[in-house]
Amino acid sequence: MKNYASKWIMQRLTAVILIPLTFWFVYQCVLLSSYDYTQIKAFFYSKINASLFFILIIAMLYHAKLGNETIVEDYVTSHNLKKTTKSIISALTYLSMILTTISLLYIISS
Amino acid sequence: MNFRKKNILRNYKVSVLLYKMSFDRPLSPHLSIHKKVLTAVFSIFHRFTGICLSLGAILLSVWIILIALGPDYYSMFQNLSTLIFFKIFLFLWTLTIFYHLYNGIRYLFWSYGKMMELSIVYKSGYVVIILSILSTIFVWISI
Numbered sequence: 002m003k004n005y006a007s008k009w010i011m012q013r014l015t016a017v018i019l020i021p022l023t024f025w026f027v028y029q030c031v032l033l034s035s036y037d038y039t040q041i042k043a044f045f046y047s048k049i050n051a052s053l054f055f056i057l058i059i060a061m062l063y064h065a066k067l068g069n070e071t072i073v074e075d076y077v078t079s080h081n082l083k084k085t086t087k088s089i090i091s092a093l094t095y096l097s098m099i100l101t102t103i104s105l106l107y108i109i110s111s
Numbered sequence: 112m113n114f115r116k117k118n119i120l121r122n123y124k125v126s127v128l129l130y131k132m133s134f135d136r137p138l139s140p141h142l143s144i145h146k147k148v149l150t151a152v153f154s155i156f157h158r159f160t161g162i163c164l165s166l167g168a169i170l171l172s173v174w175i176i177l178i179a180l181g182p183d184y185y186s187m188f189q190n191l192s193t194l195i196f197f198k199i200f201l202f203l204w205t206l207t208i209f210y211h212l213y214n215g216i217r218y219l220f221w222s223y224g225k226m227m228e229l230s231i232v233y234k235s236g237y238v239v240i241i242l243s244i245l246s247t248i249f250v251w252i253s254i
Binding site: 013016017019020023027031034035038041042045054058061062065066068069072093097098100101103104105107108 | 158161162164165168169171172175176178179182185186189205208212215216218219222250253254
């Protein structure tokens with residue numbers, strides 16, 4: 002039993018962050034759907050857009066990690082399977098976080 | 112002596128059994144046992160949409176990686192996006208996002224102990240369904 006309270010709070014905190022950002026991103030997606038490659042790239046040149054997208058994706062991945070871990074804890078009874086699934090979740094989350102950050106930085110700098 | 116040995120052996124077997132049972136506990140929300148009441152269906156659906164959206168979050172990072180890799184790689188995504196199958200997928204994704212979002216707001220209220228009366232829980236549940244369908248339709252009309 003290690004700091005489940007902080008996980009619970011983080012789950013709610015990321016949720017609160019995600020509410021306005023989701024509306025923002027869905028709205029942007031409606032606009033982006035008609036853009037071509039250069040226009041989409043230009044979208045991320047804006048510092049506000051890039052930072053909001055960065056916060057969105059990091060909060061989203063972390064929220065997803067916490068949520069999936071809770072589901073695994075509730076439904077997976079085998080100790081080993083629980084451990085394996087949790088490590089897969091963590092690996093996928095951190096890999097996505099790192100690759101997204103590198104990609105965003107690359108887009109901004111290019 | 113023989114009796115004591117037997118007793119120790121039995122105690123040992125019982126503790127092994129208990130140890131094994133501790134790993135093989137019944138599932139906590141008892142999905143297969145309980146009657147499917149609406150509130151439970153909402154909760155299950157919240158988790159199901161959550162899992163789907165986690166995969167969506169990974170797809171979103173693949174999208175941003177494709178943008179970073181350049182127009183040649185991004186055209187792969189653009190070719191895919193013209194398919195009707197992809198459009199249906201996006202439509203369901205939108206619906207999933209809004210369902211999880213509005214239902215999640217309900218969860219936030221519950222975290223503060225608000226709106227927990229059964230009648231309000233049911234009413235807000237219907238509001239969640241109506242709002243998510245309306246928002247999805249609104250988004251797809253705007254495109």
